[in-house]
Amino acid sequence: MQHVDGNAIAGPLAEFFAFDATTAVARCNGCGSVAELARAMVYTSPAGSVLRCAECDQVLATLVESEDRAWIGFSGVSAIEVRRG
Amino acid sequence: MSFITRGFSGRSRERDDRLPPGQTLVHDFPVLSAGPTPDVDTAEWEFTIRTEAGVHRWNWDEFMSLKIDDVDTDIHCVTHWSKLGTRWRGVSLDTLFDDVETQLDYVMAHSYGGYTTNIPLDELLDGKAWVAFEFDGEPLDPEHGGPARLLVPHLYFWKSAKWVRGLEMMDQDEPGFWEQNGYHLHGDPWKEERYW
Amino acid sequence: MSDATATTSSSPAGYAGSALAAVPRAGWHVGTVAAVRRETPNAARLELEVETWPGNAAGQHLDVRLTAPDGYTATRSYSIASSGPSTRVVLAIDKLPDGEVSPFLVDEVRVGDQVEVHGPLGAFFVWRPDGAPHASTRARPVQLIGGGSGIVPLYAMAQAHHDALDLTPFRMLYSVRTPDDLYFADELMALEASDAFRLDLVYTRRIPEGWPTPAGRVTREGLASAALPADERPIVYVCGSTGFVERVASWLIELGHDPRDIRTERFGGL
Numbered sequence: 126m127q128h129v130d131g132n133a134i135a136g137p138l139a140e141f142f143a144f145d146a147t148t149a150v151a152r153c154n155g156c157g158s159v160a161e162l163a164r165a166m167v168y169t170s171p172a173g174s175v176l177r178c179a180e181c182d183q184v185l186a187t188l189v190e191s192e193d194r195a196w197i198g199f200s201g202v203s204a205i206e207v208r209r210g
Numbered sequence: 211m212s213f214i215t216r217g218f219s220g221r222s223r224e225r226d227d228r229l230p231p232g233q234t235l236v237h238d239f240p241v242l243s244a245g246p247t248p249d250v251d252t253a254e255w256e257f258t259i260r261t262e263a264g265v266h267r268w269n270w271d272e273f274m275s276l277k278i279d280d281v282d283t284d285i286h287c288v289t290h291w292s293k294l295g296t297r298w299r300g301v302s303l304d305t306l307f308d309d310v311e312t313q314l315d316y317v318m319a320h321s322y323g324g325y326t327t328n329i330p331l332d333e334l335l336d337g338k339a340w341v342a343f344e345f346d347g348e349p350l351d352p353e354h355g356g357p358a359r360l361l362v363p364h365l366y367f368w369k370s371a372k373w374v375r376g377l378e379m380m381d382q383d384e385p386g387f388w389e390q391n392g393y394h395l396h397g398d399p400w401k402e403e404r405y406w
Numbered sequence: 407m408s409d410a411t412a413t414t415s416s417s418p419a420g421y422a423g424s425a426l427a428a429v430p431r432a433g434w435h436v437g438t439v440a441a442v443r444r445e446t447p448n449a450a451r452l453e454l455e456v457e458t459w460p461g462n463a464a465g466q467h468l469d470v471r472l473t474a475p476d477g478y479t480a481t482r483s484y485s486i487a488s489s490g491p492s493t494r495v496v497l498a499i500d501k502l503p504d505g506e507v508s509p510f511l512v513d514e515v516r517v518g519d520q521v522e523v524h525g526p527l528g529a530f531f532v533w534r535p536d537g538a539p540h541a542s543t544r545a546r547p548v549q550l551i552g553g554g555s556g557i558v559p560l561y562a563m564a565q566a567h568h569d570a571l572d573l574t575p576f577r578m579l580y581s582v583r584t585p586d587d588l589y590f591a592d593e594l595m596a597l598e599a600s601d602a603f604r605l606d607l608v609y610t611r612r613i614p615e616g617w618p619t620p621a622g623r624v625t626r627e628g629l630a631s632a633a634l635p636a637d638e639r640p641i642v643y644v645c646g647s648t649g650f651v652e653r654v655a656s657w658l659i660e661l662g663h664d665p666r667d668i669r670t671e672r673f674g675g676l
Contacts, residue, residue, distance in 0.1 A: 135527035145529035163530035170242035171289035189392035196392030
């Protein structure tokens, strides 16, 4: 099963954020690499999607969806940044 | 919103009375992954059990010299698929815990690649769990968890940690990877313990 | 019968300003199939009329959700071939051999059918005539590199570039198996009439009659000769299977392109 990238989860992320989160920038707690979520490696299956740092493979975030609920966890990221005005 | 797409039915979803609620019978073996497949050479492989007293270790040869069971069992994935009568070979957790002393009741399973999952110790003993290295008569494929995975068939299959490398005793039940991210702490398919 | 080619004009109005407002907000909509035709032996071009569609930028995608009578749902992402404010949304869908959704959309769907769509999605893999989403306001030349169905969002960008009468140099390198597998063949030929657009085709399995090079995959050397060189500092968009994207992206870096100037979209697979 091949991985994809953060673009693939723009849809599920839209359920949590009022803006497109794939351009949101995050810093990996593991290696310090700073990049847009679209650049993360994404391992996706019916169990959920796992976003991993493209540099060090550490888990940045996880997305799980059930019929009526969804969960997002940012275990490997200290903060996310969006650009304004 | 109840919206049915004309003409769409999706893959066939076979029901079966022998399945837990909400499960569908499959005949293939879906691969679900949370990351890249670890590449573990049996020459470097090690299995450990870490207790409050110390660490028990087995390398691959030592592991293979333990009593090996043939297991025929049903498995159930939280993503709604089940397989009946799957055949495995592995070492029972009863065999591994034979010489292990611990007062602690909970286990965190750790895998090569960083995956974790939690299980109460009494749900790994008494013939309930194995460290399995063969599936369907063949060495366990890396994409299915080879060289060895945990096999705990009475719980949802995310508890059967692929690429298992060891067990860590805990005094409390702490959530592992999926359990931290939305999945149920226990995971009994007969009670449909899927999510928080 | 109307021409199935949906060309739309891109509209910067409402897209300028902060990244937060840079693309319309995603939402769930109902799309009605307005037209469906075979694009290649293995793919269909689908036009959806989406009444509540807020418009989309070139390169964005949407998620299509199908629901079976027992409530089972399957959702898949598809790149949008059209862009701009139009409510006519064009998709080009590749039928996957073991697919659950694509065989339905390619072989079963009929004009008048309705599907749920979530979008527009994705603000990263986007090209706009005003130079956004890049910080520099001076428009950079653009290199598009697509493998197979990965060409869909790149075609949307090339068409938007044309419709905006944008003179930014655009090059497209398109890798396909055979001449029968070309998506948007007529449209691409029309785009080639402009000096601001250059198309390089690579056939990996079978070449057309008289083609000067034998069939074969894109190589590092081929990429070096077809693509805009690193010292022209193009923004590069690469789309296709994961294997294709990662091979091409690593070569681009070896050829001196800044990784930050390379935007990738992986469709999975080798």
